[in-house]
Amino acid sequence: DVKVTQSSRYLVKRTGEKVFLECVQDMDHENMFWYRQDPGLGLRLIYFSYDVKMKEKGDIPEGYSVSREKKERFSLILESASTNQTSMYLCASRPSLPRAFFGQGTRLTVV
């Protein structure tokens, strides 16, 4: 069965901290994505990667960076966490066919 695993379900971080959100997929998919989910705004794309070491900005990349050193792992980095980055973060992976598989999400609270 398809599996996308996010390392943490809940995180609480302080303003200014550097935060790492990890995502691993076991399906050998080329494409991986990071979204944030906020009430009334749906899912907004932060960054995506279509191959190892390749990345592209999504719709809201400001304040974030990503790393993909291995095909199965895609990390989202908050360089200096701020309270407006409190959100649910969802990782997804996708093969060449246009169907995305999501992890269960990381609820990040920045205090």
Next chain:
Amino acid sequence: QQQVKQSPQSLIVQKGGISIINCAYENTAFDYFPWYQQFPGKGPALLIAIRPDVSEKKEGRFTISFNKSAKQFSLHIMDSQPGDSATYFCAASRNDYKLSFGAGTTVTVRA
């Protein structure tokens, strides 16, 4: 700015009733229109999807209706059940595999 506009934000339906969620888009380059279902504490999961060369697709109690000229598509949930209570997201994609999501609709089915 959201590329896919979804309504209503929430709806309540009696068991056995019909739930209808509507989405509209502007970008005529979109060629794939999925619907995702999300239960509390879980990531979204693909429910049903359609391509613009067909006007309707049905899978069990779930039907997508697609109107290419109006740039609108909708999800109908027939014979709604309490287990259908969830948040539903419409989305659209071009051939670059990035998904643009609507804001989401919370459906509550009352027994």
